Amino acid sequence: MVETSVNPVKKLLEATEVDTRILGMVAVLGLLWLGFGIATDGAFLTPRNLWNLSVQTSSIAVMATGMVLVIVTRNIDLSVGSLLGFTGMIIAVTQAEWLPALWGYDHSMTWVTALLVGMVAGALAGALQGFVIAYMGVPAFIVTLGGLLAWRGAAWWVTSGRTVAPMDSTFQIMGGGPSGSVGELATWLISGAICLMIVAAFLRGRHLRRLHQFPLRPVWAEFVLAGFYCAGVMGAAAVANAYPWPSRIAERYAQAEGIPIPEGGLVIAHGFAVPVLIAVFVAVVMSFIATRTRFGRYVFAIGGNPEAAELAGVNTRKVILLVFTIMGILAAIGAAISTARLNAATNAQGTLDELYVIAAAVIGGTSLAGGVGKVAGAVLGALVMQSLQSGMVLVGIDTPLQNMIVGVVLVIAVWVDTLYRKRSSL
Amino acid sequence: MTDNQQPLVEMRNISISFGGIRAVDDVSIDLYPGEVVGLLGHNGAGKSTLIKILSGAYPMDAGDIFVDGQPVTIHNPRDAKNLGIETIYQTLALADNVDAAANLFLGRELQSRWGTLDDAAMESACRQVMGRLNPNFQRFKDPVKSLSGGQRQSVAIARALYFNARILIMDEPTAALGPQETAQVAELIKHLKSEGIGIFLISHDIHDVFDLSDRVSVMKNGKLVGTASVDVVTKDEVLGMIILGKCPPQVEPGPGAVATDMSIEEVC
Ligand SMILES: Nc1ncnc2c1ncn2[C@@H]1O[C@H](COP(=O)(O)OP(=O)(O)OP(=O)(O)O)[C@@H](O)[C@H]1O
Numbered sequence: 001m002v003e004t005s006v007n008p009v010k011k012l013l014e015a016t017e018v019d020t021r022i023l024g025m026v027a028v029l030g031l032l033w034l035g036f037g038i039a040t041d042g043a044f045l046t047p048r049n050l051w052n053l054s055v056q057t058s059s060i061a062v063m064a065t066g067m068v069l070v071i072v073t074r075n076i077d078l079s080v081g082s083l084l085g086f087t088g089m090i091i092a093v094t095q096a097e098w099l100p101a102l103w104g105y106d107h108s109m110t111w112v113t114a115l116l117v118g119m120v121a122g123a124l125a126g127a128l129q130g131f132v133i134a135y136m137g138v139p140a141f142i143v144t145l146g147g148l149l150a151w152r153g154a155a156w157w158v159t160s161g162r163t164v165a166p167m168d169s170t171f172q173i174m175g176g177g178p179s180g181s182v183g184e185l186a187t188w189l190i191s192g193a194i195c196l197m198i199v200a201a202f203l204r205g206r207h208l209r210r211l212h213q214f215p216l217r218p219v220w221a222e223f224v225l226a227g228f229y230c231a232g233v234m235g236a237a238a239v240a241n242a243y244p245w246p247s248r249i250a251e252r253y254a255q256a257e258g259i260p261i262p263e264g265g266l267v268i269a270h271g272f273a274v275p276v277l278i279a280v281f282v283a284v285v286m287s288f289i290a291t292r293t294r295f296g297r298y299v300f301a302i303g304g305n306p307e308a309a310e311l312a313g314v315n316t317r318k319v320i321l322l323v324f325t326i327m328g329i330l331a332a333i334g335a336a337i338s339t340a341r342l343n344a345a346t347n348a349q350g351t352l353d354e355l356y357v358i359a360a361a362v363i364g365g366t367s368l369a370g371g372v373g374k375v376a377g378a379v380l381g382a383l384v385m386q387s388l389q390s391g392m393v394l395v396g397i398d399t400p401l402q403n404m405i406v407g408v409v410l411v412i413a414v415w416v417d418t419l420y421r422k423r424s425s426l
Numbered sequence: 427m428t429d430n431q432q433p434l435v436e437m438r439n440i441s442i443s444f445g446g447i448r449a450v451d452d453v454s455i456d457l458y459p460g461e462v463v464g465l466l467g468h469n470g471a472g473k474s475t476l477i478k479i480l481s482g483a484y485p486m487d488a489g490d491i492f493v494d495g496q497p498v499t500i501h502n503p504r505d506a507k508n509l510g511i512e513t514i515y516q517t518l519a520l521a522d523n524v525d526a527a528a529n530l531f532l533g534r535e536l537q538s539r540w541g542t543l544d545d546a547a548m549e550s551a552c553r554q555v556m557g558r559l560n561p562n563f564q565r566f567k568d569p570v571k572s573l574s575g576g577q578r579q580s581v582a583i584a585r586a587l588y589f590n591a592r593i594l595i596m597d598e599p600t601a602a603l604g605p606q607e608t609a610q611v612a613e614l615i616k617h618l619k620s621e622g623i624g625i626f627l628i629s630h631d632i633h634d635v636f637d638l639s640d641r642v643s644v645m646k647n648g649k650l651v652g653t654a655s656v657d658v659v660t661k662d663e664v665l666g667m668i669i670l671g672k673c674p675p676q677v678e679p680g681p682g683a684v685a686t687d688m689s690i691e692e693v694c
């Protein structure tokens with residue numbers, strides 16, 4: 001059945017069975033980075049900028065993984081930006097006002113309690129919207145458009161519009177920065193562990209295929225693919241470790257810890273930022289849910305043919321309710337990252353985020369017609385969007401022009417995607 | 427022949443309306459173990475609607491359903507499946523964007539020890555059932571959207587067969603199949619019958635229905651014209667029931683039957 005091609009590139013693609021869409025996105029991202037790198041005389045490609053880029057992408061990437069499921073079920077969620085504002089405000093008030101009144105400041109349980117309260121609030125808000133959509137039959141577009149207004153109002157209502165700051169010191173770790181990064185050693189260890197998991201996943205996949213006598217990939221193709229993934233992880237680790245703490249902060253830290261400062265200054269590497277690790281973790285979990293669980297299977301089946309899913313015995317309403325509940329939880333995680341990064345919660349937080357989140361999912365190959373989408377694609381989509389934005393800032397393009405470019409890029413991306421789908425008849 | 431047995435399914439005085447249309451009007455049919463009942467009628471007679479009530483797709487407006495003599499309530503397709511009722515829908519009801527195995531097991535996925543999907547086991551089971559039904563079928567990795575009409579129908583049939591139904595509803599199961607595959611389905615129906623499974627068979631091919639069924643029930647404009655054993659009626663008489671709603675004298679007329687002395691001109 002599989003025709004081996006003479007063209008070496010085609011042969012490589014066939015043998016590795018790699019997703020050409022995702023590969024295309026990686027290529028686009030590479031070109032984008034190269035272009036901005038040249039346009040900014042390398043400033044874009046410095047470890048510092050790439051590290052910041054990764055942190056800025058985290059919050060949108062977290063929410064985009066959930067938006068994939070929402071759009072795959074033929075729905076939309078316009079409320080995520082406002083939900084981020086609302087849950088962010090709740091998280092901030094919980095740790096800056098409610099809990100200190102109970103426990104005093106800087107209690108060790110404050111950060112996790114605030115995070116959980118926010119996630120529960122997000123889950124309830126999402127479930128409420130999901131209930132109206134699934135059980136009362138109001139279109140998601142309308143329900144979440146209402147949510148866009150209502151949750152923004154609710155965010156204001158939590159503190160009557162007052163900005164809440166500062167955040168708990170442990171909580172701030174979730175936002176990145178020197179103290180919100182895991183450092184050089186941990187970064188290498190984490191990367192090593194991830195590479196081991198990648199290799200294990202490949203071995204297991206091969207074992208399962210052999211067990212059921214399905215065709216195996218050629219061994220060299222397995223090596224190329226696994227090597228490519230591991231190189232990506234190790235490359236990211238190297239970049240994160242090449243970005244040292246600002247010397248003033250490093251000196252202050254050395255003084256506080258009583259470490260002697262060596263000649264030529266103390267160099268402490270950032271390593272991976274905590275919000276980036278959170279985003280990666282969320283993406284892995286969401287990808288697992290989408291592809292390896294019954295729930296994920298139902299999400300896709302509903303997107304393909306809602307009636308068929310119902311007739312097959314799937315409780316489609318419950319699935320939709322859960323999808324929106326998950327979206328609410330992810331908005332709260334996005335809110336935790338962004339409040340921790342800002343070290344404050346403001347009333348306007350997350351404004352327009354819904355558009356970036358939807359754009360990330362769609363650029364990442366999620367079809368608005370439903371039934372098709374990948375979590376990894378959405379994360380890449382978020383990275384593409386953020387690269388475009390921060391690249392344009394570095395190049396010095398005016399804000400109005402930036403918006404126009406992002407808008408045009410979104411339309412072109414979806415157009416290219418439509419062409420791709422027609423050709424692959426998928 | 428099955429007089430002394432208890433019916434597997436009994437649908438009594440079933441009615442359902444869509445807006446102003448009485449799609450099914452006071453219809454009663456039954457089915458015994460190991461029996462095939464052919465459901466006949468013109469387009470729009472209400473056959474699919476009637477069986478969709480049994481399979482849980484539509485809630486009925488009035489009527490009663492009995493399974494093994496016990497009254498049952500069927501609110502949704504899950505209820506029907508729990509009663510051992512499997513359905514091959516006229517529209518096939520496949521999720522186009524996922525592959526054959528995913529459709530076969532939709533709603534009843536095989537899971538590993540960890541509660542994750544066991545895709546390999548599902549694909550391997552799918553290869554087995556499909557091998558019996560449509561040996562030429564090889565496209566297990568492709569979304570069913572890209573399959574031919576007959577291949578899609580094979581997937582829908584495989585799904586109904588795999589889960590050991592006691593009551594099987596087949597709504598035009600061979601409409602898209604080639605002669606070889608149709609013959610295979612006919613063999614299958616005979617085999618299932620011998621295992622004591624009851625089958626409602628809807629088809630427009632009156633020859634097929636006569637070959638496979640023990641009894642036929644004819645519907646017209648949502649009403650039951652009559653039910654007859656295939657041994658006591660001819661094909662022409664059944665055609666008369668379908669087209670004119672005219673019950674032959676040896677068949678007990680249902681609510682949809684017209685008076686026997688009425689001629690064709692009067693009906694039209
Ligand atoms: N969901 C629905 N909404 C509105 N009307 C419907 C619906 N389903 C069926 N009907 C109507 O009910 C009547 C019976 O339709 P049904 O599909 O049961 O016919 P059928 O006997 O299966 O016909 P065919 O041989 O064409 O499959 C038709 O008039 C149809 O228009």
Ligand SMILES: [Mg+2]
Pocket residue numbers: 473474475516597
């Ligand atoms: Mg029909």
